[in-house]
Structure formats: C-alpha cells, structure tokens
Amino acid sequence: MTKRDQLGNFELMVMLALIRLGDNAYGVPISEELEKRTGRDVAIGSVYAALERLEDKGFVTSELGEATPERGGRAKRYFRVTARGLREVRETQRALVNLWHGLPELEGGKA
Amino acid sequence: MTKRDQLGNFELMVMLALIRLGDNAYGVPISEELEKRTGRDVAIGSVYAALERLEDKGFVTSELGEATPERGGRAKRYFRVTARGLREVRETQRALVNLWHGLPELEGGKA
DNA sequence: CATTTATTCAAGTATAGTGAATAAATCACC
DNA sequence: GGTGATTTATTCACTATACTTGAATAAATG
Structure with missing residues (x-):
C-alpha cells in the first residue's frame, strides 16, 4: 500500500545531472x-520520460525558456530540483552508501 | 535491441547485501x-524476484544448503555474487559516484 | 499433523528504452 | 513579407524490463 515514490536508478541519475547543471538543465545537456x-548510451526519450515522472512526483519543476533566442530551434524547457527532490536524492544516496560502506571489494569508489 | 543487463536500483542493493553477508547470504538475512x-520496508518476495533476475543475468549463483539442520524449516538457498556480478556492481557504483562527486548539495554522504 | 523456516508463484503497477513524429524557432531567398 | 529548408528540442506510442504484494507451497522437525 506504500506509495513511496522512490527514485529508480535512472531517475536518480537524472536528478544528479540536474543538480550539477544548475541553471542550464534541459533535455539535451542532461543527456x-x-x-x-x-x-553509457542514453536515449533522449528516456530522459524526458524520467523527467515527466519526476515532475509528477514533485521532485522537479520546469519552465519554458525565453521564446526568441538568436539561434534556430524550439524553446528549451528548463528543469530544477525541488527541496523535496533534493531530500529524496540524499536519502537514496545515504541508503546506497550505507550498503557499500566498508566493503573491501568496493574500494576506489570512494566518495 | 541492446540487451545490456544493467542493474536496477533494488538489484544493486541486493547485490551489496549479498557481498556483505558472504557465506550467510540467503533470502531472510538479505532482507x-x-x-x-x-x-525501508522490504518485502521478501521482492528479494527473491530480484535474486532470480540476477541469476538469469549471471550476476549471482545459488546452491541449496545442507538438507538436515537441527531446526525446523525448509532448506536454505545460498547465493553468492559472480566475478561478473561484482564487476557490474563496481561499474554501477562508479557511475553513481561520478555523478554525485563534488556536488556541495550532497556532502556528508561521503564514502 | 502442527509448527517453523524458507522459497515460489501469479498478477498487478512502475520504470526504462527506442524510433519516429511533431513543434517552434531562425535563415535564405526571391 | 511569404515560403520552405534547417536547426534545436520536445513529445508520443510501444515494447521491454524491473519492482511490489499477498498468498500459496515446500521441506524440515517435534
């Protein structure tokens, strides 16, 4: 019955890319x-699908970029993580690190 | 068409528990x-389902424990990670750490 | 056969991957 | 100043894979 809205593997990775990209986070650079x-190869469609799920869960928000840049191409949709999203990323990270912490088989993966 | 056999989030966690448990890795203690x-709550059925997928992928092997221990209950099925499985865990760990390395938002999740 | 310990199953929901289609902007040209 | 080619980006429709849950089954002992 738990509806926990956890992060899948790929969703977590998208969140991390989003955090790193800051103000320049939209589909293409995320990918x-x-x-x-x-x-690994990343299909851009997968990225958008993940972003949509993440927005549904309230872990990211999005807004359209300016309408008339000086280059061709459609407007960008910028994404940013919410406070709740960041909390969830930390939580997932914590769980993983707890699980692999101290295992000699997994050295070199440090922080 | 790519059949890459990557590790899902939960599968990774199961692998990590397996590594830590060593010779005592079977359903109940893994869970x-x-x-x-x-x-987080873990449904034992999820663990077995993940173990089966992992075995199909060649990331773990299993064997039945001794048939007549001095307690009630069915025999245990012990699991251990294969060399290939360990390689895959390292690979996934590496990808995650690369993604979150150096992000100030994610301090304290250290090694 | 009741109890204990453990694994398996079936059926549903969620997440991920892929290739093609669509959208919205600029540019060049006449 | 209208039209189509080009560029950049997002959305869609489908399929495949992963995860969850609760109940059923199995195999041992007292």
Whole structure:
C-alpha cells in the first residue's frame, strides 16, 4: 500500500545531472552529462520520460525558456530540483552508501 | 535491441547485501540487512524476484544448503555474487559516484 | 499433523528504452 | 513579407524490463 515514490536508478541519475547543471538543465545537456559521466548510451526519450515522472512526483519543476533566442530551434524547457527532490536524492544516496560502506571489494569508489 | 543487463536500483542493493553477508547470504538475512541499512520496508518476495533476475543475468549463483539442520524449516538457498556480478556492481557504483562527486548539495554522504 | 523456516508463484503497477513524429524557432531567398 | 529548408528540442506510442504484494507451497522437525 506504500506509495513511496522512490527514485529508480535512472531517475536518480537524472536528478544528479540536474543538480550539477544548475541553471542550464534541459533535455539535451542532461543527456550529454549522463553519457559523459556514466559512459553509457542514453536515449533522449528516456530522459524526458524520467523527467515527466519526476515532475509528477514533485521532485522537479520546469519552465519554458525565453521564446526568441538568436539561434534556430524550439524553446528549451528548463528543469530544477525541488527541496523535496533534493531530500529524496540524499536519502537514496545515504541508503546506497550505507550498503557499500566498508566493503573491501568496493574500494576506489570512494566518495 | 541492446540487451545490456544493467542493474536496477533494488538489484544493486541486493547485490551489496549479498557481498556483505558472504557465506550467510540467503533470502531472510538479505532482507533483514536491506531493512537495517536502508531503513525501508522490504518485502521478501521482492528479494527473491530480484535474486532470480540476477541469476538469469549471471550476476549471482545459488546452491541449496545442507538438507538436515537441527531446526525446523525448509532448506536454505545460498547465493553468492559472480566475478561478473561484482564487476557490474563496481561499474554501477562508479557511475553513481561520478555523478554525485563534488556536488556541495550532497556532502556528508561521503564514502 | 502442527509448527517453523524458507522459497515460489501469479498478477498487478512502475520504470526504462527506442524510433519516429511533431513543434517552434531562425535563415535564405526571391 | 511569404515560403520552405534547417536547426534545436520536445513529445508520443510501444515494447521491454524491473519492482511490489499477498498468498500459496515446500521441506524440515517435534
């Protein structure tokens, strides 16, 4: 019955990319950041799907960027994490770190 | 078409509990370890389901315990992580740590 | 056969991955 | 100044995989 709205693996990664990107967090750079730091291919569609779920859960908010930049292309939709979202990220991080802390098999993954 | 067999969030946690438990890794203590370190309720059925997926992926192996212990109850099924499983855990850990490394919002989650 | 300890099953919901379609802006050209 | 090509970005429809839950089953002992 618990409706806990936990973070999935990919959702957590998206949240972390979002935090790092700050004011420049929208679809494309989020995707690039994930590829760069994880070394895995990231389908952009997955990113948007995760962002939508996260917004539904109240972990991020979004707003459209300015309507007429001096380049071609559609307007960007900027995302930012909410206080609740940040709390949830910390919570998930804490759980993981508790689980792997002190395991000699997992050295080098430090902080 | 990519069949990458990545670790889900819960699967990762189960793997970590498995590593920590060593020779005593079977359903019940795995579940307890998870509850203890994450602070979240864990349905034992979820643990078994994850273990089965992990075994399918070649990340863990299992074998039945001795048939006649001096207590009631069915025989235990012991699990252990494979070399490939350990590699995958390290890989996932590395990706996460890369993503949160250096973010001031996430201090205190150290190693 | 009652009790204990443990695993398995079935069926539902949630999360993730993919490729193609659509949207909204600028630019070049006449 | 209207039209279509180009650019940048988001959305959609579907499929696949992961997770959850509660109840059922299994295998041992007293």
